[in-house]
Every structure is written in structure tokens, then in C-alpha cells.
Amino acid sequence: MADKAQAGEDRGTAEPSSGISVEQPLWRALTGYRVVTLGYALAVFALGYRDYGRPLLGVGYLALLTAWTLLTLPSVSSAERCTGRFLTADLTMAVSGILLSSLADPAGRVGPTLPSIWVAGPVIAVAIKSGWRWAAFGSALVGAANLLEDGHFSRSALHNVLLVCVASIAIGYVVEVARASERTLARALRIEAANRERERLARDIHDSVLQVLAMVQRRGTAIGGEAAELGRLAGDQEVALRALVTGQRQEGAGGPPPGAAFDGLLSGERHAAPGDPDAEIDLRTLLTLAAGGPGGPVTYAGPGCPVPLPADTARTVAAAVGAALDNVRSHAGGPAGEPAAAWILLEDEPEEITVTVRDDGPGIPEGRLAAAEAEGRMGAALSIRGRMRELGGSARWISVPGQGTEVELRLPRKRGWKEAGR
Incomplete structure (x- = not known):
């Protein structure tokens, strides 16, 4: 049983989740149960001491049980410490006490056995450690010892055996379900973390490598000659990289913002003021730089x-x-290649912050955004929407053919954010 219980231990702890184990409170409760029921067994024996035919036998067993319980408290503090060998010895201690009860009380004047309700502790330990199947085996072993000691198979003995059996199996089943849920949660958290990292890498790729490849392709095609071949190769690499990003279900990112100062704030100084979680930046400054500064190409x-x-x-x-x-x-x-005019509008409201980017271009044809996402061009999908979603906000496109496009970014205010001027 020790080897099989140890195998159950390995299965139960093979893939622990992050954080506190859901079964740890059960071990703490079991520790308290063993101490309390030990005290109850000692009190019952003391009250019925005169009725025992061989009280010294009971004294000897209970002294051994007291020492065993106190010395093995660390063994029932966690699944790692509760080994198969300990469980075997613990059940042996319980069964021995039950069988010795008829020798200590040959006349049957005292109702409870020597260990009394303490015997449920070892069965519960098996249930928590190894699941409901081993719990059924442990409870059957203890139940058989109780029926053998009773001799008459009385209704009270059957009731006690059935109660321990049902309780231990139920606890074992709940523990197995909790462990399965814990493993599922751990896998889900790992997958989520991996997806977030892939999304971040895809955004960085789109904001740098893909933009450079696209620029090389356009310039090479415009220059012609050997540059055209270089542009074609760059275009092939861009398509391949986009396919890789899309194939890994990465939600890429959009193009780099204009302006060297803006680039520095977004990348080189992305983690400015490390160790200062309260560091803040005036959003107006970043948006002014994004517009190219006062008098820049964007209003x-x-x-x-x-x-x-x-x-x-x-x-x-x-x-x-x-x-x-x-x-x-x-x-x-x-149509003649002239750039569209663009505007940035920042609105600071009590409940949310809204940034609107408008242009007077030809607008976005219906279904174009979905088609671009399917092609692996993820700039709108996640360089804009993905970033806002990470912050708990949203992004919405409003486009009228021939009248331009409006991108509305909404960011709900969170507790602790300062509201200047209020």
C-alpha cells in the first residue's frame, strides 16, 4: 500500500498550480481534528476507567496513541510530508486500538473503542492524500475492525462504519476534483501568459521589422533596377513574417509613431523610473509629440x-x-499622393479618458478591417484595439466613404489615478 499510496502522491502533486493549494486548508483541519479527537478519546477513557476489565492495557495504548499523534503532526501538515509509509502505520495504529478494545473491556461495559472517533483521522488522511478509491479501502479496513470488535454487528456499529466510509469517500472525491481544477487553472494561466508574451512580441515585430520591410519594398519598387529586386525580397520576407505571426495566433501591432522624441519615450524609456510604481506621465505631452510637436503635420x-x-x-x-x-x-x-490631414482630440472626463484620431481621407471600405486581419495585417486589430483591451479600454472605428475615418479610443479611469484640476 505504501508504494501505491506514494504513486497517488506523485499523481496528486505532479502539476501544482501557482499560489496556495486548494487542499492545504484540509490538511490544517485534519491536524486540528487529530488533536481534538485524541483529547476526546482520553476523556472517554478517563470517565469509564472503572468499567474496564483491564484498564492498564487501555492506559498503555492511549499513551502510545498520544505520543504517536503529537510526534506525527508534521506528517499531516501537507501532501509532501504525508507519505505512504506514514499512512500505513497510521491505519495500523487505528486498527490495533479498535481490536485491543475488546481485550481492555472484555465485558463490553464501555461503548466506544479505545481510540474512539480518532480512527476517522487516518482514513481522512488517506482520502486527502490518495483520493476516494484509497479512502474506500481505508474506511473498509477500519470498518471491518469495528465490526469484528463489536461481534454482534449492531445497528450503531454499522451506522458508524457507514458514516466513516461515506465521509471519507466524499472527501477523497472532492480532493480529486479540486486537484484536477487546480491543474486546469495552472495550464490556463501558463497559456494566457504565453499568449500575452507572443502578443507583445508580435506587436514589437509589427512596429519595427514589418514596417521596415514594407518601406524597403515600396522604395525599392519606386527606384527600380537592383533596388526593385531588393524590394521584392523584402516583400517576400514581410509576407512570410506576417504569416508566421498570424499562424501563431499572435495579434500583431501597428506602426511606429512619428518623431524621434516620441520613439524614445515609447521604447528606450518604456520602463522609466523603475521601482517607482507611482511614476506618471502627462498624456498631453506624448500626444503632442505624436502629432509632431506644435505646428506639426497633425493637429x-x-x-x-x-x-x-x-x-x-x-x-x-x-x-x-x-x-x-x-x-x-x-x-x-x-489619389495624387498628397497626405491626408489628421487631428488628435484628447478629452479628460471624470469617468474615462477619450482620445480621438480623425482624418479626411477616403475612409475605410466596409469589411476592410476584417479582411486585413485575415491577411495577417494586424495593425488595427491589436496594435490599436489590442493595446486598449490590455488596459481595460476599447477602440472603435467610424468611417464614412469619402469623408474620412475616426478612431475613438476610450480608457476608463481607475481608482488611484489623479485627476488634475479637479
Whole structure:
């Protein structure tokens, strides 16, 4: 039984989840149960001492049981410490006490056995450790000893045996279900973490490598000659990389925001002020840089008061705005190649912060965003929407053919964010 119980231990602890185990409170409860029931067994024996035919036999067993219970408390503190050998010895101690009861009380004047309800502790330990099947075996062993000691198979003895059996099997089943749920949760958390990391890498790839490859392709085609061949190769690599990103279910990212200063704030200083979780950035500053500065190619309008946000949050919002502006530059130009005009509007409201990016380009044909996502062009899908979703916000596109496009980014305010000017 020791080897099989040890195998059950390995199955039960092969894939623990992060955080506190759901079964740990059961071990703590079992520890308390063993101590309390030991005290109960000693009290019952003391009250019926005069009725025992061989009280010294009971004294000897209970002294041994007391020492065993106190010395083995660490063994019932966790699944790792509760070994198969201990469970075998613990059940042996329980069964021995039950069988010795008829010798200590040959006349049957005292009702309970020497260990009394303490015997349920070893069975519960087996249930928590190895599941309901081994719990059924342990409870059957203890139950058979009780019926043998009773001799008459009385209704009370059968009732006690059935109660221990049902309780231990139920506990074992619940523990097995909890362990399975814990393993499922652990796998789900690992998958979520991996998906988040892949999404971040895909965004970085889209914001850098894919944009460079696309630029090389366009410039090479325009120059011609050997540059055209270089552009074709760059285009092939861009298609292959997009397919890789899409095939791994990565939700890529949008283009890089304009301006060297803006690039520095978003990448080189992405983790500015490490160790200072309260570091904040005025969102107006980042959006002004995204617009190219005062008098730049993009018109910026916002509140007169600062709009402070946690540094990472502000940079993520600004990166989404930069991706929207990159889409304007790439797709919203006029038929003669002239760039579309663009505007950034920042609204700081008590419940949420709204950033709107508008342009006067030709608009987005119906279904174009879904088609672009299917082709692996994930700029709108996650460079904009994905970033806002990570922050608990949203992104919405409003486009009228011939009248331009509006991208509305909404970010709910969270507790602890400062509201300047209020």
C-alpha cells in the first residue's frame, strides 16, 4: 500500500498550480481534528476507567496513541510530508486500538473503542492524500475492525462504519476534483501568459521589422533596377513574417509613431523610473509629440490641465495613437499622393479618458478591417484595439466613404489615478 499510496502522491502533486493549494486548508483541519479527537478519546477513557476489565492495557495504548499523534503532526501538515509509509502505520495504529478494545473491556461495559472517533483521522488522511478509491479501502479496513470488535454487528456499529466510509469517500472525491481544477487553472494561466508574451512580441515585430520591410519594398519598387529586386525580397520576407505571426495566433501591432522624441519615450524609456510604481506621465505631452510637436503635420487639441496617467498606461495609449496615425499616413492619402490631414482630440472626463484620431481621407471600405486581419495585417486589430483591451479600454472605428475615418479610443479611469484640476 505504501508504494501505491506514494504513486497517488506523485499523481496528486505532479502539476501544482501557482499560489496556495486548494487542499492545504484540509490538511490544517485534519491536524486540528487529530488533536481534538485524541483529547476526546482520553476523556472517554478517563470517565469509564472503572468499567474496564483491564484498564492498564487501555492506559498503555492511549499513551502510545498520544505520543504517536503529537510526534506525527508534521506528517499531516501537507501532501509532501504525508507519505505512504506514514499512512500505513497510521491505519495500523487505528486498527490495533479498535481490536485491543475488546481485550481492555472484555465485558463490553464501555461503548466506544479505545481510540474512539480518532480512527476517522487516518482514513481522512488517506482520502486527502490518495483520493476516494484509497479512502474506500481505508474506511473498509477500519470498518471491518469495528465490526469484528463489536461481534454482534449492531445497528450503531454499522451506522458508524457507514458514516466513516461515506465521509471519507466524499472527501477523497472532492480532493480529486479540486486537484484536477487546480491543474486546469495552472495550464490556463501558463497559456494566457504565453499568449500575452507572443502578443507583445508580435506587436514589437509589427512596429519595427514589418514596417521596415514594407518601406524597403515600396522604395525599392519606386527606384527600380537592383533596388526593385531588393524590394521584392523584402516583400517576400514581410509576407512570410506576417504569416508566421498570424499562424501563431499572435495579434500583431501597428506602426511606429512619428518623431524621434516620441520613439524614445515609447521604447528606450518604456520602463522609466523603475521601482517607482507611482511614476506618471502627462498624456498631453506624448500626444503632442505624436502629432509632431506644435505646428506639426497633425493637429492636436486637448484640455488645458495635465492629464497624468501611470507611465506604462500613458505610453500604451500613445502607442495606439501612433499606430492610428501610421494607418493615416499609409492608407488615407489622396489619389495624387498628397497626405491626408489628421487631428488628435484628447478629452479628460471624470469617468474615462477619450482620445480621438480623425482624418479626411477616403475612409475605410466596409469589411476592410476584417479582411486585413485575415491577411495577417494586424495593425488595427491589436496594435490599436489590442493595446486598449490590455488596459481595460476599447477602440472603435467610424468611417464614412469619402469623408474620412475616426478612431475613438476610450480608457476608463481607475481608482488611484489623479485627476488634475479637479
